[in-house]
Amino acid sequence: MAETLTSTYGPWGIVAGGSDGIGAAFAHAMASRGMNVVLVARRVPVLEASAADIRARYGVEVRTVPLDLSTPGALSALERAASDLEVGLFVYNAGGDDRSTAFLDKDLDTHLQLVHRNCAAVLEAAYRFGAPMVARKRGAMVLVTSGAAWAGGATRAAYGATKAFDLILAESLWAEWRTCGVDVLGLVLGRTDTPSLRRALDGGAGPLGQLADPNDVAEEALDHLADGPTWIYGSDAPTGGSPFGGLNRRDAVLAMSRGTSAHTATEVPSTER
Numbered sequence: 697m698a699e700t701l702t703s704t705y706g707p708w709g710i711v712a713g714g715s716d717g718i719g720a721a722f723a724h725a726m727a728s729r730g731m732n733v734v735l736v737a738r739r740v741p742v743l744e745a746s747a748a749d750i751r752a753r754y755g756v757e758v759r760t761v762p763l764d765l766s767t768p769g770a771l772s773a774l775e776r777a778a779s780d781l782e783v784g785l786f787v788y789n790a791g792g793d794d795r796s797t798a799f800l801d802k803d804l805d806t807h808l809q810l811v812h813r814n815c816a817a818v819l820e821a822a823y824r825f826g827a828p829m830v831a832r833k834r835g836a837m838v839l840v841t842s843g844a845a846w847a848g849g850a851t852r853a854a855y856g857a858t859k860a861f862d863l864i865l866a867e868s869l870w871a872e873w874r875t876c877g878v879d880v881l882g883l884v885l886g887r888t889d890t891p892s893l894r895r896a897l898d899g900g901a902g903p904l905g906q907l908a909d910p911n912d913v914a915e916e917a918l919d920h921l922a923d924g925p926t927w928i929y930g931s932d933a934p935t936g937g938s939p940f941g942g943l944n945r946r947d948a949v950l951a952m953s954r955g956t957s958a959h960t961a962t963e964v965p966s967t968e969r
């Protein structure tokens with residue numbers, strides 16, 4: 697298995713948002729399969745600790761690039777930082793919403809930063825790192841999205857909209873690059889046990905409910921890189937469509953809104969966050 701990931705895609709992988717949670721799980725899973733990794737995140741001590749752990753456990757090379765993906769110029773800086781590497785797998789993971797709240801209760805700059813990190817920067821990553829993959833005729837991209845992409849809902853206007861962008865971007869690139877030797881996977885997640893989710897739910901938002909294990913998520917995604925365009929972790933039909941498929945849009949939005957205001961996983965599909 698260790699040879700398969702690198703011989704199929706190449707020697708290096710990048711995880712944008714790779715220092716904790718699902719991104720760190722991806723980095724561990726990639727390194728355990730022999731891939732060298734570039735990790736991107738903002739908090740340098742967390743980033744360096746995660747990198748040191750991966751080096752010690754798997755003996756691969758790890759490069760750290762401290763960046764804020766919500767700022768313009770971050771992806772060109774990342775491209776420069778990795779310009780000497782053959783990057784065969786790019787996982788765009790960073791994308792969580794640190795606070796689910798009514799649209800007008802967040803300041804506009806916070807919304808715009810989320811949109812930049814979750815949309816513009818993802819598109820830029822696909823453009824800058826996808827082009828060499830297409831030229832080499834090998835590579836893979838994982839864009840991590842969410843059940844929030846399936847329908848709108850109260851308290852998730854910007855977040856859900858960005859995750860729908862990521863889903864459509866991944867599916868469209870899959871359609872374009874499938875004949876070029878480049879696998880693209882839109883990875884749809886439900887509630888997963890990460891520091892980011894725990895921070896977001898902190899403050900009496902109710903029980904956590906059933907949470908996916910980030911390590912299981914990462915391993916399963918790596919096993920299914922070639923099974924795009926979409927992989928719905930935890931679904932009985934992971935390559936299937938929206939769990940809201942049978943509902944009209946109004947009912948889907950109301951169901952999603954009930955789930956978000958209650959902060960429970962019981963009223964909404966398991967893929968929703």
Ligand SMILES: NC(=O)c1ccc[n+]([C@@H]2O[C@H](COP(=O)([O-])OP(=O)(O)OC[C@H]3O[C@@H](n4cnc5c(N)ncnc54)[C@H](OP(=O)(O)O)[C@@H]3O)[C@@H](O)[C@H]2O)c1
Pocket residue numbers: 712713714715716717718719720736737738739740742763764765766788789790791792793813840841842843885886887888889890891892893968969
């Ligand atoms: N956890 C869930 O329940 C859940 C459910 C559905 C979908 N998802 C999706 O899964 C992905 C990962 O979620 P997560 O819960 O692990 O939390 P996350 O906050 O999206 O990701 C955490 C990682 O991203 C880094 N990061 C966050 N913002 C960044 C920025 N502006 N620039 C650079 N790095 C940044 C964090 O390090 P720093 O903070 O140090 O920068 C950390 O390494 C997201 O795309 C989210 O939408 C998660």
